[in-house]
Amino acid sequence: MIRLLRFLVWALLWFVGLSFALVILYRFVPVPVTATMLMDEHGIVKDWEPLNRIDPNMARAVIAGEDGKFCEHDGFDRQAIEKAIERNARGGRIRGGSTISQQTAKNVFLWQGGGYFRKGLEAWFTLLIEQIWGKRRIMEVYLNVAETGIGTYGVEAGSQRYFRHSAARLSRSEAARIAAALPQPKERAVVSPSGFTRRYGNTIQARIGVVRRDGLDDCIYG
Numbered sequence: 001m002i003r004l005l006r007f008l009v010w011a012l013l014w015f016v017g018l019s020f021a022l023v024i025l026y027r028f029v030p031v032p033v034t035a036t037m038l039m040d041e042h043g044i045v046k047d048w049e050p051l052n053r054i055d056p057n058m059a060r061a062v063i064a065g066e067d068g069k070f071c072e073h074d075g076f077d078r079q080a081i082e083k084a085i086e087r088n089a090r091g092g093r094i095r096g097g098s099t100i101s102q103q104t105a106k107n108v109f110l111w112q113g114g115g116y117f118r119k120g121l122e123a124w125f126t127l128l129i130e131q132i133w134g135k136r137r138i139m140e141v142y143l144n145v146a147e148t149g150i151g152t153y154g155v156e157a158g159s160q161r162y163f164r165h166s167a168a169r170l171s172r173s174e175a176a177r178i179a180a181a182l183p184q185p186k187e188r189a190v191v192s193p194s195g196f197t198r199r200y201g202n203t204i205q206a207r208i209g210v211v212r213r214d215g216l217d218d219c220i221y222g
Contacts, residue, residue, distance in 0.1 A: 019124065020128065022109065023132050023133070026108065026141065027133050030048040030144065031048075031141060034108055034145055035110065035111045036107060036111065036112055037153055039111070042150050043151045044151060045151055045157050046144075046152075046153040046154045046156075047154060047156040047157050047160070048144050048154065049154070049156040050140065051140040051143070051220070053168050054143055054168065054170075055167060055168055055169055055170040055175065056212075056217070056220075056221060057171065057172050057175035057208060058143060058167060058179070059139050059217060059221075060211040060216075061172075061175040061176050061179035061205075061208055062100060062179050063100070063216055064176075064179070064208055064211050065179040065180060065182070065200070066179070067100040068211075068216060069099075070099065070100050070101075070217075071216060071217065071219035071220070073099060073101075074130055075099060075101040075130040077097060077099050080097035080099070081097035083097065099126075100138065100139065100142050101130055101138050102122055102126050104138050104141055104145070105122050105125035105128075105129055106118075106125075107142070107147075108125075108141060109121070110125070129141075134219075136220050143155045143167075144156070146182055146185075147182075147185045148161075148181070148182070148190075149181070149185050150185070155167045158178050159174070159178070162174070162177075162190045162191050172208050172209075173201075176202070176205035177201045179201070180193065180197050180204055181193070181197065
């Protein structure tokens with residue numbers, strides 16, 4: 001029993017130390033690859049770009065579509081989580097209440113899929129990146145590692161794939177269409193979307209102006 005406890009303590013210390021080291025490293029250098037990328041049978045197409053070379057429309061689009069309180073919360077939108085729990089308790093399609101910070105933590109350090117163990121690790125890494133990276137870096141990493149299509153990662157690769165130009169000059173419409181596809185990038189069309197994806201993209205496009213007007217992006221561009 002003593003040996004087991006000793007092993008568990010050392011394992012915990014190694015995990016904490018390694019997680020701190022990785023988070024500090026990625027505060028300054030691009031994330032080279034993620035577990036999601038490595039497990040993608042379609043290969044990897046990506047192109048890291050600093051945030052100042054990505055049109056602000058893109059960051060505003062993901063705030064509008066994914067996390068309107070991005071600049072306000074500490075990594076967790078408790079109201080959204082409570083609403084998700086209530087919806088899921090009623091049955092039907094399971095929905096989450098993840099913030100951009102949580103999604104970034106999952107995308108960079110963990111794997112896709114659910115489970116309490118992975119969610120616990122996600123919460124740990126979310127706390128770390130909120131404290132060590134800050135909001136601007138979190139957004140920069142998110143926009144570079146998020147899956148934007150089949151075998152395509154990051155908004156630069158997505159912009160080149162769908163619109164044949166750099167993410168540095170994404171229009172509101174283009175940014176909104178990429179953002180609308182992010183929750184299900186393998187299933188939702190960015191080019192010539194229809195049905196829900198088209199309507200959702202139009203809604204995000206309209207909200208981009210609200211994000212800028214109301215200063216919902218102040219932690220990035222303020």
